[in-house]
Amino acid sequence: MHTSTSKQKRKARSQAGSSGKRIKASCISLDSLPWKTVTRPVETSLDGDDGILELEEVDNVEIVYENTDRGRVVKFNVLKDSDSGDGTAHEPRHGHTSAVVGTEASQVAPPPSFDSANLLPEWHPFQLHPHILQVLHSCKFLSPTPIQSQAIPSALSGRDVIGVAETGSGKTLAYGLPILHHIFSHPRPPSSRKELQALILAPTRELALQVSDHLNAFSNVIRASVGEAPKETILANDGLTSDEPGVSVRQHGRRVPLISVAVLVGGMSVQKQRRILDRGADILVATPGRLWDILEEDEVLSKQIQQLRFLVLDEADRMIEAGHFAEMDNILRLTIRQSEEDEMRSEGDDLRGAKGSRLQDKLQTFVFSATLSKELQHNFKRRSRHTAITQGGNNPLSTLDDLLLRLDFRHPEPDVIDISPEGGTVSTLQLSKLECLSSDKDVYLYYFLLRYPGRSLVFLSAIDGIRRLFPLLELLNLKTFPLHSQLEQRQRLKNLDRFKSTPNAILLATDIAARGLDIPTVDHVIHYQMPRSADVFVHRNGRTARALRKGFSLLMCSPEERRVARALLAKLGRSEADIPDISIEMTLLDSLKTRVHLARQIDLQQHKVKKQSHERHWLKETAEAMDIELDSDFMSASEDDGKPSKYQKKRFDAKIVSLKTELKELLAKPLLARGISARYITSGSKTIVDDLIQGNVHETMLGLKRTGAGDDLVAGRKRQPSKAKKEEELMEWTGFGS
Numbered sequence: 001m002h003t004s005t006s007k008q009k010r011k012a013r014s015q016a017g018s019s020g021k022r023i024k025a026s027c028i029s030l031d032s033l034p035w036k037t038v039t040r041p042v043e044t045s046l047d048g049d050d051g052i053l054e055l056e057e058v059d060n061v062e063i064v065y066e067n068t069d070r071g072r073v074v075k076f077n078v079l080k081d082s083d084s085g086d087g088t089a090h091e092p093r094h095g096h097t098s099a100v101v102g103t104e105a106s107q108v109a110p111p112p113s114f115d116s117a118n119l120l121p122e123w124h125p126f127q128l129h130p131h132i133l134q135v136l137h138s139c140k141f142l143s144p145t146p147i148q149s150q151a152i153p154s155a156l157s158g159r160d161v162i163g164v165a166e167t168g169s170g171k172t173l174a175y176g177l178p179i180l181h182h183i184f185s186h187p188r189p190p191s192s193r194k195e196l197q198a199l200i201l202a203p204t205r206e207l208a209l210q211v212s213d214h215l216n217a218f219s220n221v222i223r224a225s226v227g228e229a230p231k232e233t234i235l236a237n238d239g240l241t242s243d244e245p246g247v248s249v250r251q252h253g254r255r256v257p258l259i260s261v262a263v264l265v266g267g268m269s270v271q272k273q274r275r276i277l278d279r280g281a282d283i284l285v286a287t288p289g290r291l292w293d294i295l296e297e298d299e300v301l302s303k304q305i306q307q308l309r310f311l312v313l314d315e316a317d318r319m320i321e322a323g324h325f326a327e328m329d330n331i332l333r334l335t336i337r338q339s340e341e342d343e344m345r346s347e348g349d350d351l352r353g354a355k356g357s358r359l360q361d362k363l364q365t366f367v368f369s370a371t372l373s374k375e376l377q378h379n380f381k382r383r384s385r386h387t388a389i390t391q392g393g394n395n396p397l398s399t400l401d402d403l404l405l406r407l408d409f410r411h412p413e414p415d416v417i418d419i420s421p422e423g424g425t426v427s428t429l430q431l432s433k434l435e436c437l438s439s440d441k442d443v444y445l446y447y448f449l450l451r452y453p454g455r456s457l458v459f460l461s462a463i464d465g466i467r468r469l470f471p472l473l474e475l476l477n478l479k480t481f482p483l484h485s486q487l488e489q490r491q492r493l494k495n496l497d498r499f500k501s502t503p504n505a506i507l508l509a510t511d512i513a514a515r516g517l518d519i520p521t522v523d524h525v526i527h528y529q530m531p532r533s534a535d536v537f538v539h540r541n542g543r544t545a546r547a548l549r550k551g552f553s554l555l556m557c558s559p560e561e562r563r564v565a566r567a568l569l570a571k572l573g574r575s576e577a578d579i580p581d582i583s584i585e586m587t588l589l590d591s592l593k594t595r596v597h598l599a600r601q602i603d604l605q606q607h608k609v610k611k612q613s614h615e616r617h618w619l620k621e622t623a624e625a626m627d628i629e630l631d632s633d634f635m636s637a638s639e640d641d642g643k644p645s646k647y648q649k650k651r652f653d654a655k656i657v658s659l660k661t662e663l664k665e666l667l668a669k670p671l672l673a674r675g676i677s678a679r680y681i682t683s684g685s686k687t688i689v690d691d692l693i694q695g696n697v698h699e700t701m702l703g704l705k706r707t708g709a710g711d712d713l714v715a716g717r718k719r720q721p722s723k724a725k726k727e728e729e730l731m732e733w734t735g736f737g738s
């Protein structure tokens with residue numbers, strides 16, 4: 001069977017070659033067939049473009065055409081082996097087909113013997129499942145990171161864990177490995193379908209997809225180690241589960257699934273995500289908004305969430321910032337033991353003593369972030385959840401505290417592990433600042449990007465800023481990708497992927513990229529606009545200097561922003577003078593200014609053409625709707641449907657072409673530092689011959705050596721405001737979250 005549309009292409013495998021006797025299980029509709037995701041074939045360049053969003057296949061489906069009163073009707077018969085052994089006919093939860101065979105991961109392949117005492121001595125004491133050890137070894141994760149060392153044993157012992165550790169310190173596996181260990185170690189009885197074991201909530205779509213990617217990688221490596229080629233982890237980027245029969249392990253002639261990780265995020269087909277859930281998943285990674293949308297109409301999923309074994313809140317503090325309070329609250333309510341929730345309503349009850357056998361006692365809750373306030377941690381420790389909820393207006397809690405203190409930890413006391421560094425700054429991160437006028441920021445940014453090539457993540461606080469800066473940097477020939485919430489999900493993922501795979505690239509992002517994104521080599525984080533809180537500053541910086549790598553952060557600060565910057569640094573226990581300034585080769589700025597000015601003019605002209613065309617189009621449409629005849633001048637000036645007249649267009653185009661030519665010429669000219677002769681590189685007050693010979697010359701700025709941003713710092717100036725002023729600033733500026 002082969003159906004295809006411009007948006008979606010599907011493929012069915014032939015039934016040929018399947019062994020054993022087949023019986024027809026049922027006749028069902030196209031959408032309820034057990035579709036499975038297929039990796040897009042790279043060799044055909046089907047990378048998501050060309051109108052193809054998803055590629056799916058379906059096995060063992062017979063197409064039957066029936067002549068009825070209404071004409072010819074197509075029906076689909078799902079076939080399954082009479083020996084019920086192959087697991088290829090999955091049962092959607094709503095009972096579309098009649099049978100399902102699932103086998104728990106540890107039955108898939110008997111645990112291989114793995115000599116962890118010798119191969120992974122630092123992991124050995126944790127007694128993790130051999131599958132996991134195998135993967136850790138093949139990923140060369142030879143020792144646990146500090147947060148993993150502390151959180152994993154605690155989680156394995158059944159405790160609830162609150163983990164606070166610096167950005168890029170391996171928190172995903174700190175909660176992920178205990179979950180995987182549990183699933184691998186608890187075989188599901190044969191012939192039973194998968195039950196949801198873990199729900200991981202993440203604040204952004206990108207982070208949710210990344211977490212599932214991380215966990216899927218384990219499945220892939222295990223699959224490879226038992227003899228089936230791994231499927232590309234890229235699947236997770238599509239928000240699809242990796243657990244399709246097609247990616248399962250073949251053993252004793254049967255194909256049986258490994259751990260399956262499903263993803264539910266906004267911006268992707270709800271129907272498709274439902275189908276994934278229908279197939280059953282061990283782990284569900286979701287953003288609260290989309291999950292709640294689906295939960296509202298899906299009782300089966302609600303029940304599964306009530307029966308969870310693990311609940312994870314990754315970057316919980318961000319979920320509140322993102323305005324997901326109500327959805328989070330609703331979701332978390334499902335995990336609160338019913339009788340306890342009832343009792344919570346009557347004040348004065350001792351909630352902790354209310355645990356009875358009828359409650360789900362096994363849920364383990366993990367809350368992880370790089371920034372969780374000490375006060376909140378303290379409240380968790382003091383087990384003041386009940387007090388906090390019932391204390392009303394006396395001492396109002398922050399929204400986050402309020403939400404997190406509703407969590408129903410099954411263990412009397414969650415294990416709070418806080419190994420975050422003082423001031424939230426990772427030791428391998430070099431902080432720096434640059435003071436300049438707002439209107440000069442573009443030029444300084446351009447200088448920085450040219451002077452220090454690499455992968456740079458530029459943070460802006462508003463989408464408008466990105467819309468303005470993006471065409472400018474493109475015109476200046478810099479490889480730039482935007483990332484913000486108003487881009488389509490597919491475009492967001494694509495831009496992120498391109499940024500990851502381009503060595504010298506710039507990602508212009510709002511704070512949706514501030515948390516959790518794990519791009520291994522981001523060289524620079526640039527705060528083009530001030531972060532709105534100290535926490536956001538820490539998370540933005542956390543996109544670089546990950547997993548003990550070096551990183552560099554530049555805070556661009558205009559005079560109007562200094563007050564905010566001072567308060568921000570004070571919140572982190574720093575002063576302005578602690579942060580070195582980046583030194584700038586001022587002689588180059590003039591040439592850069594001219595380039596930036598030209599690029600702005602071009603963008604303005606292009607914008608004008610678009611704007612005019614849009615306005616004329618709007619006027620024409622409105623006139624038509626109101627049955628008004630437009631002026632004949634207007635009509636003749638417009639060739640067709642709102643486009644500018646030919647003459648106007650020609651004029652605009654000519655102007656744009658001439659500006660572009662001018663810019664092109666400028667971009668082709670080398671940038672010369674002070675003392676460098678434009679005519680002979682051996683003349684001038686500064687020769688660069690030696691540097692040239694040593695290959696030490698900067699690519700585009702002649703006369704400057706190739707250096708890293710961290711090499712060009714000067715000590716910050718001491719310009720501390722008076723104590724009174726400082727206090728006043730801190731009081732006035734209430735931008736910081738906890």
Ligand SMILES: Nc1ncnc2c1ncn2[C@@H]1O[C@H](COP(=O)(O)OP(=O)(O)OP(=O)(O)O)[C@@H](O)[C@H]1O
Binds near residue numbers: 142542
């Ligand atoms: N034990 C380990 N050894 C080496 N690398 C590891 C180990 N554990 C995790 N990593 C790698 O470290 C990187 C950062 O991990 P992760 O994304 O989990 O950090 P994080 O603490 O969640 O960061 P953030 O707070 O920014 O979300 C990942 O690329 C991950 O693969």
